[in-house]
Amino acid sequence: MTGRAADSVVKAISARIRSGILADGDLLPAERDLMAEFGISRTVAREAVRILASQGLITAKPRHRPVIRTAGFEAAFDAAGSIVGNLLRQPGGVHNLFNTRVMLEAALVREAALSADKKDIVNLKTALAANGAAIDDNDQFYQTDQQFHAVLYDIPGNPVYPAIHRAYTTWLAPQWGQMPRLVDRNRVNFASHTAIMDAILLRDPDAAEAALRSHLADAWDQVRLTFGDI
Amino acid sequence: MTGRAADSVVKAISARIRSGILADGDLLPAERDLMAEFGISRTVAREAVRILASQGLITAKPRHRPVIRTAGFEAAFDAAGSIVGNLLRQPGGVHNLFNTRVMLEAALVREAALSADKKDIVNLKTALAANGAAIDDNDQFYQTDQQFHAVLYDIPGNPVYPAIHRAYTTWLAPQWGQMPRLVDRNRVNFASHTAIMDAILLRDPDAAEAALRSHLADAWDQVRLTFGDI
DNA sequence: TACATATTTTGGTCATACCAAAATCACTTG
DNA sequence: CAAGTGATTTTGGTATGACCAAAATATGTA
Numbered sequence: 001m002t003g004r005a006a007d008s009v010v011k012a013i014s015a016r017i018r019s020g021i022l023a024d025g026d027l028l029p030a031e032r033d034l035m036a037e038f039g040i041s042r043t044v045a046r047e048a049v050r051i052l053a054s055q056g057l058i059t060a061k062p063r064h065r066p067v068i069r070t071a072g073f074e075a076a077f078d079a080a081g082s083i084v085g086n087l088l089r090q091p092g093g094v095h096n097l098f099n100t101r102v103m104l105e106a107a108l109v110r111e112a113a114l115s116a117d118k119k120d121i122v123n124l125k126t127a128l129a130a131n132g133a134a135i136d137d138n139d140q141f142y143q144t145d146q147q148f149h150a151v152l153y154d155i156p157g158n159p160v161y162p163a164i165h166r167a168y169t170t171w172l173a174p175q176w177g178q179m180p181r182l183v184d185r186n187r188v189n190f191a192s193h194t195a196i197m198d199a200i201l202l203r204d205p206d207a208a209e210a211a212l213r214s215h216l217a218d219a220w221d222q223v224r225l226t227f228g229d230i
Numbered sequence: 231m232t233g234r235a236a237d238s239v240v241k242a243i244s245a246r247i248r249s250g251i252l253a254d255g256d257l258l259p260a261e262r263d264l265m266a267e268f269g270i271s272r273t274v275a276r277e278a279v280r281i282l283a284s285q286g287l288i289t290a291k292p293r294h295r296p297v298i299r300t301a302g303f304e305a306a307f308d309a310a311g312s313i314v315g316n317l318l319r320q321p322g323g324v325h326n327l328f329n330t331r332v333m334l335e336a337a338l339v340r341e342a343a344l345s346a347d348k349k350d351i352v353n354l355k356t357a358l359a360a361n362g363a364a365i366d367d368n369d370q371f372y373q374t375d376q377q378f379h380a381v382l383y384d385i386p387g388n389p390v391y392p393a394i395h396r397a398y399t400t401w402l403a404p405q406w407g408q409m410p411r412l413v414d415r416n417r418v419n420f421a422s423h424t425a426i427m428d429a430i431l432l433r434d435p436d437a438a439e440a441a442l443r444s445h446l447a448d449a450w451d452q453v454r455l456t457f458g459d460i
Numbered sequence: 461t462a463c464a465t466a467t468t469t470t471g472g473t474c475a476t477a478c479c480a481a482a483a484t485c486a487c488t489t490g
Numbered sequence: 491c492a493a494g495t496g497a498t499t500t501t502g503g504t505a506t507g508a509c510c511a512a513a514a515t516a517t518g519t520a
Contacts, residue, residue, distance in 0.1 A: 032470075043504055043505065044505085062472080086248075107334070159326060235472075274474085463520080479502105482499100
């Protein structure tokens with residue numbers, strides 16, 4: 001009556017996952033076993049597997065047994081990833097997405113300035129120091145740059161934000177990855193990070209936001225220099 | 231060689247969609263036609279259709295011909311929807327998601343206070359007036375409430391934000407929908423909306439953010455009153 | 461014990477068939 | 491001629507059975 005025969009199988013499996021009978025990392029039963037257990041055809045069994053994969057409850061690499069995955073918010077952004085990939089290819093797509101990042105990070109640094117605790121400050125200082133030490137190593141700088149921003153996403157203690165950060169870096173990687181890496185740019189970016197850090201230490205949200213916006217506006221200028229108007 | 235025979239079909243179809251050969255609202259060729267065109271089995275044809283659907287390029291209702299849909303950012307959040315649904319069912323899930331909403335809307339009202347133009351102000355006033363006129367009609371108030379917030383998401387002129395708003399309202403609807411609707415609550419909420427509006431008119435981002443946070447904190451208290459700690 | 465090899469398992473694909481719901485066509489009727 | 495109605499075709503959903511190649515596993519050998 002519901003239309004999809006695979007739905008009942010999906011429901012059963014996802015219940016099994018929630019209840020812990022199937023734990024993270026376990027293998028999903030083979031398709032032929034699912035047929036026997038649920039009295040369905042292989043067609044429906046495969047359909048069920050596909051649906052579970054699209055819901056992030058399992059990861060299904062081709063030619064490999066599907067593996068149970070306890071879904072986090074990352075999985076949600078993974079699911080959106082391929083669609084976003086299309087959207088980024090259309091005019092203004094990258095800019096629109098990048099602007100949301102600017103707004104979110106602006107809010108995050110305000111939050112950091114207002115309520116970062118000792119541990120957060122230590123994390124920021126550590127990340128900033130690592131970033132500064134990597135100015136001469138472009139790849140290393142790229143990594144520590146991301147790490148510095150990642151700390152900002154961690155401060156609120158809300159697991160949604162790190163997931164968003166991962167999504168941003170994944171989605172925008174095609175652009176960032178092709179940007180020329182220059183030590184001079186690294187120096188500028190490190191100075192920007194330092195300015196943001198200083199404002200947070202001064203507990204000045206307005207200054208922190210201003211520094212962050214300046215930093216990301218500068219980054220966007222670099223993107224436009226590389227790609228033209230996109 | 232990559233493993234998935236359906237991938238080439240997906241690529242061909244999505245290219246056709248991007249190039250406009252298949253426009254929004256068109257019907258996807260029948261599975262049997264895809265078989266003939268691409269020289270594949272029906273299994274693969276169906277697989278391709280499923281992938282296209284998961285990428286938001288088509289909508290595939292059971293027993294209906296798949297329809298081409300020019301994907302917007304809404305489609306991305308749709309894809310994430312089922313996963314988020316799972317996450318909301320686990321402890322703290324709703325709270326975490328709601329907090330991201332608070333932070334985003336706080337940023338949005340700051341933005342509105344700083345850069346809303348005449349048209350935006352008119353839209354806000356219109357929405358607020360409609361909200362005020364609906365205080366005695368709970369359903370109508372619920373709608374105009376959402377509409378008022380929607381205007382905030384529209385102001386930056388970035389299509390990502392309205393998509394986020396739709397996602398929030400969809401994902402949190404199970405909670406909001408079950409909340410008791412009371413005229414007294416409507417009155418309080420309308421007052422909150424007015425306070426936000428006033429701060430925006432005064433071009434005072436701090437006051438606007440404070441009013442918005444107070445409003446949503448109050449809303450969250452109501453949720454907890456109804457559902458307990460979730 | 462470690463490594464190379466044979467065997468089994470399992471996912472990916474194809475071909476065919478049947479059913480029921482949609483969509484379409486043909487026909488009647490007001 | 492338009493609207494409604496019934497018959498026909500199209501099309502998606504599912505079931506079987508089979509074959510291949512890649513993984514996973516077992517086996518035998520050095």
